[in-house]
Amino acid sequence: MKEIILYTQPECPPCEITKMFLNENGYTYTIKDITKDAAAHKELTRQFNSFSTPTIVIGDTVIRGFDLEKLRSALEMTE
Secondary structure (H helix, E strand, O other), X not given: OOOXXXXXXXXXXXXXXXXXXXXXXXXXXXXXXXXXXXXXXXXXXXXXXXXXXXXXXEOOXXXXXOOHXXXXXXXXXXX
């Protein structure tokens, strides 16, 4: 299974929805809180060219914001 990294921050409702979705479907993932981890914030902006949370990285796929269709596709979930 591909590694899943979730860039998040407090008070982010879409981040919480993303966590709920991943948990409910049995996925393990790494949380990187960009407010507490300066290196994670630099990764988010420089490596992934993203300026918002949630940003989900699954293998080579970067999903900015909660997008259920893209998330299901990146996780290779069937309907």
